[in-house]
Amino acid sequence: MSYEENARKNHRNGFNCAMSVFVAYCNNLGISPEQARNAAPKPRSEGGKCGAFLAGKNILEQLKPEAVTDYEQKFIELNGQTECSRLVSSHDLLRKSCNDYVGDAARLVEEEIG
Numbered sequence: 001m002s003y004e005e006n007a008r009k010n011h012r013n014g015f016n017c018a019m020s021v022f023v024a025y026c027n028n029l030g031i032s033p034e035q036a037r038n039a040a041p042k043p044r045s046e047g048g049k050c051g052a053f054l055a056g057k058n059i060l061e062q063l064k065p066e067a068v069t070d071y072e073q074k075f076i077e078l079n080g081q082t083e084c085s086r087l088v089s090s091h092d093l094l095r096k097s098c099n100d101y102v103g104d105a106a107r108l109v110e111e112e113i114g
Contacts, residue, residue, distance in 0.1 A: 007052075007106035011099050018043050018051030020102045025059050025109065043084060050084045052098070056105035060112055067112035074108050 001009070003024045010020035015037070022040035023033050031039065041058050043051025053075055060068045072082070079087060079094065079101060091097055 002107075003110045004103045004107040008099050008103045011102045016040075016043055016051055017098055017102050017105075018055040021052050021055035021105045021109070022059065024106050028063060028113070029059065048084055049082045050087050050101055050105075052102040052105035053082045056109045059109050064113050071108050071112055074111075075104060078104050078108075 007020045007024040010023050011017065015023060018040040019037050022029075023036045026033050026036035029036065029039075041051065041054040043054070046054055053072075056071060056075070057068055060071050075082060079096070080090065081087060087094075087096075087101060088098070
């Protein structure tokens with residue numbers, strides 16, 4: 001199962017956006033799924049930003065800090081912004097859901113860490 005599929009499954013199973021992405025990468029981070037749930041950034045904790053976006057950023061800050069800027073740019077290219085409330089309000093316009101943002105974040109991290 002890819003990181004994207006794993007993160008999307010976590011989200012469908014009730015994890016919040018940040019936890020979904022963070023748990024998908026727990027092995028890479030050297031922590032258990034339980035530790036990942038507790039270590040995941042709080043959604044909207046950084047200027048109202050999307051939890052999935054923040055989780056991806058946090059993972060890259062730990063694994064490949066030089067890739068953070070590229071990740072941020074790619075997330076914005078795909079979704080237009082990083083602010084949670086604006087992403088949620090544009091679901092119909094973008095034809096995306098929070099599960100799609102979770103998938104985007106997980107896939108973009110995978111692209112950065114190879």
